[in-house]
Amino acid sequence: MQKKTLIALSAALMIGAAPAAIAQVGTTGEAGAGQAPGMQQPGTVMPLERMPPATIEAAPQIDTQATIDEERVRELLEARGVTDVEDLERGDDGFYTASATWYGEDVDLRIDGVSGVIVEPERLNEDQIAYVLEEEGFSEVSDIEREGEFYTATAERDDSEYRVRVDARTGAVIEEEEA
Structure with missing residues (x-):
């Protein structure tokens, strides 16, 4: 495993991918099975605070101002x-x-x-929940109560009474059970 890692690091250095290669091959202090002491587990990324300053400076920067139109x-x-x-x-x-x-x-x-x-707003209010349920074909909406991130309500549809659960953030009907 060490030989493959060293070959991959050498190849990455030759093609200019040093920051990514160093970040992938950094040290963790404890060796895994078949791994030399001080080598990082395959597939893990070195924490930023352990990267050499040159690696951090050369790493691509994320555009935090990128927004949807x-x-x-x-x-x-x-x-x-x-x-x-x-x-x-x-x-x-x-x-x-x-x-x-x-x-x-x-x-x-x-x-x-x-x-x-x-x-x-973070979540819909009770009037909006009643509106959502009426749009979904329910009538006689009552007993609307918020339970964490969901609302429950009693409503009628097709001459049957239902207990309905609605996502408080999106208005999506999550569950409807005939009462």
Whole structure:
């Protein structure tokens, strides 16, 4: 195993991939089965604080300002049940803000500019849950209670009563059980 590691390190150095090679071959202090003392387990990455400074400087930098564009944000919001999006703007912090209607309620949104996830408001309210269930074909929605990251409610559909569980962040109906 040592011979293969040394050959891979030598080859990487020759082709200019020193930072990646050094990061992959760093030391851990304890040897694994068939591994020399001081060598890192295959497939693991050396912690940043243990990398030589030259390796850190040469490593590719991640663009923390890379964000999705406004059109993609609008698509993601629409898929989440958000309508009437107005004043969509990207702030200097990388987050988008907007005013919109989300499951029947006027809301001010804050959206992660990298993932498109709605970060504010954190979860839907009871009126929005009732709206979601009515959109799903339920009627007589009652007894809405939040339980952690979910809401439960009682609702009727097709002359039957159901106990329904809804994701508090997305409005997705997770479970429906005839009561």
